Amino acid sequence: MPAPPAPAFCLRLLQRQLVLALRRPAGIANPLLFFAMVVALFPLGLGPDPKLLAGFAPGILWIIALLASLLTSDTVFRSDFDDGSIEQLLLAPQPLYFSVLAYVGAHWLVTGVLLALASPLFGLMLGLPAVALPALFASLLLGTAVLSLVGGIGAALTVGLKRGGVLISLLILPLYMPVLIFGSSAVRAAVQGFPVAPQLAILGAMLCLAIVLSPFAIAAALKISVDA
Amino acid sequence: MYFEDIHSLLAMDGHGAFVWAAYGLSLLVVALLLILPLRRRKRLLREIDGEVRRSNPPIASQQEGA
Amino acid sequence: MWTFFHKLGSPPWLYSISGSILRYLVPLTILALACGAVWGLLFTAPDFRQGNSYRIIYIHVPAAVVALAGYYVMATAGAISLIWKMKMADIAMKCCAPVGAALTFISLVTGSIWGKPTWGTWWVWDARITSMLVLLFLYLGVMALYEAFDNKEAAGKACAVLSIVGMVNIPIIYKSVDWWYSLHQPASIKFTGESSIHASMLYPLLLMIASFYALFACSLLMNMRAEILHRERRAGWVRKLLQGPGSQL
Numbered sequence: 001m002p003a004p005p006a007p008a009f010c011l012r013l014l015q016r017q018l019v020l021a022l023r024r025p026a027g028i029a030n031p032l033l034f035f036a037m038v039v040a041l042f043p044l045g046l047g048p049d050p051k052l053l054a055g056f057a058p059g060i061l062w063i064i065a066l067l068a069s070l071l072t073s074d075t076v077f078r079s080d081f082d083d084g085s086i087e088q089l090l091l092a093p094q095p096l097y098f099s100v101l102a103y104v105g106a107h108w109l110v111t112g113v114l115l116a117l118a119s120p121l122f123g124l125m126l127g128l129p130a131v132a133l134p135a136l137f138a139s140l141l142l143g144t145a146v147l148s149l150v151g152g153i154g155a156a157l158t159v160g161l162k163r164g165g166v167l168i169s170l171l172i173l174p175l176y177m178p179v180l181i182f183g184s185s186a187v188r189a190a191v192q193g194f195p196v197a198p199q200l201a202i203l204g205a206m207l208c209l210a211i212v213l214s215p216f217a218i219a220a221a222l223k224i225s226v227d228a
Numbered sequence: 229m230y231f232e233d234i235h236s237l238l239a240m241d242g243h244g245a246f247v248w249a250a251y252g253l254s255l256l257v258v259a260l261l262l263i264l265p266l267r268r269r270k271r272l273l274r275e276i277d278g279e280v281r282r283s284n285p286p287i288a289s290q291q292e293g294a
Numbered sequence: 295m296w297t298f299f300h301k302l303g304s305p306p307w308l309y310s311i312s313g314s315i316l317r318y319l320v321p322l323t324i325l326a327l328a329c330g331a332v333w334g335l336l337f338t339a340p341d342f343r344q345g346n347s348y349r350i351i352y353i354h355v356p357a358a359v360v361a362l363a364g365y366y367v368m369a370t371a372g373a374i375s376l377i378w379k380m381k382m383a384d385i386a387m388k389c390c391a392p393v394g395a396a397l398t399f400i401s402l403v404t405g406s407i408w409g410k411p412t413w414g415t416w417w418v419w420d421a422r423i424t425s426m427l428v429l430l431f432l433y434l435g436v437m438a439l440y441e442a443f444d445n446k447e448a449a450g451k452a453c454a455v456l457s458i459v460g461m462v463n464i465p466i467i468y469k470s471v472d473w474w475y476s477l478h479q480p481a482s483i484k485f486t487g488e489s490s491i492h493a494s495m496l497y498p499l500l501l502m503i504a505s506f507y508a509l510f511a512c513s514l515l516m517n518m519r520a521e522i523l524h525r526e527r528r529a530g531w532v533r534k535l536l537q538g539p540g541s542q543l
Contacts, residue, residue: 153455153456153459157439157452157455157456158439158442160443160448161442161443163442167438167439167442170431170434170435170438171435171438171439171456173431174428174431174432174435174460174463174467175459175460175463175467177428177467177470177471178463178466178467178469178470178471181470181471181473181474182470185474185477206466209466213462214459217455217458217459220376220455221452221455224448224451224452224455225448225452227448227451228443228445228447228448228452231336237335237336240345240346240347240349241340241345241346242345242411243345243346243347243411244346246347246350246407246408246410246411247335247346247347247349247350249407250350250353250354250403250404250407250408251331251335251350251353253400253403253404253407254353254357254400254403254404257396257399257400258327258400258509260396261393261396261509261513262320262509262512262513262516265513265516265517265519265520266516268517268520269516269519269520269523272520272523272524272527273523273536275527276523276527276532276533276536277536279527280533280536280537
């Protein structure tokens, strides 16, 4: 049987990851539950004053989404690394660059997109004005894709380690900061009635850069982890 | 020299504590930057020397005798 | 050129040549640091706005400049070790991290001490301080990743990848932190531009920057010598070194 061409291979890989994720609905629901619970913590910590909460809401929502994405990025390659699928992938004739993109894309679809879809609800709970909700959704949609790509680098670097959990956050949180800055600023701009296009454009530019460069780093890191 | 005497140098018009604290801390870190690798190298040399003596005593004793 | 490159990859050669370089470089560095510090502390006029507290600039700015440059040195060494599988580049990359982190720490602490008399508070979320804090996190991340691996060869490669990723990200992080700060900048805090610095203050600053570069080189080479010994402890040349006439015990 001839090897399938790279695009078909990647689509099949993406499909496989999604099917695997759908078989464990709890795994998909966990980041959303985490999001909801941490949103509930903020009024308890900051006080229930709606004005105060609405002022902090863009930053709060963005930080929680970032942490939710971080918590799950550890698992992107973990199970496939443990059962040897990653090793097979390294030997496959298809370019690793695109296979890795399929893994990261699946992670984005089951965390980032869902977080973005759920975020308007939590935005309303924190008193975010309705005009800012489209900006929140759009910035999260673009931003979490960058977070998934960068998180994939951390996941690939630490996948061979037994205790990678805390380490991965040390490695990639500094790299998340630009996304947080522009993402939360887009939402804040929308609240104040300013145009949000510049911030979204910068997030889009970051996404382009991350799509082009991070698969190289992820592929190199996976090779190192398999060799170790 | 800008300062008239040692007291004005130490006081620096009220900013002395900050300036000297900053310089003192930096001196400490710079000293550590230079001393720690030196000590590590000396310790390694001692350890390797000990390993050599333990692993092949006859050769070592021959050389000492020679 | 290529023979030089090959020699660089040889542990005994690097060990001995760095030893003879350090014999002159370390005293020179200490002398230059002392001269620069005395010049800055005693022989310059105080700033007309900040008074004497500005004298911290002579360690704060050089430490920050060299800490940032150190990250690029580390990432370059990491790239060389990944591309040409050069062991000495791997050692250089590993040894850059603690030195760079220490310099970042100096610049953060002195910046914070400088902030107290100037702004009235120990810590301000100013663009430069925040960027330096992120740089410290990047350095600590590399060190933590190296420690987490049991297989030190893989650790070196993984850290090389991480430091290259960090190098690509540093300009993005700096630009976004700058932009973020300009968005939130409170009107009460104003900065004296460093371009308007007077020549009498500039020369000691340049001397200090040069000596901090030399300090970085000294500490890096000393760390590398220790690391070379650690990795080559079973090698014949190390044993010869101990039995040789110039044994350095």
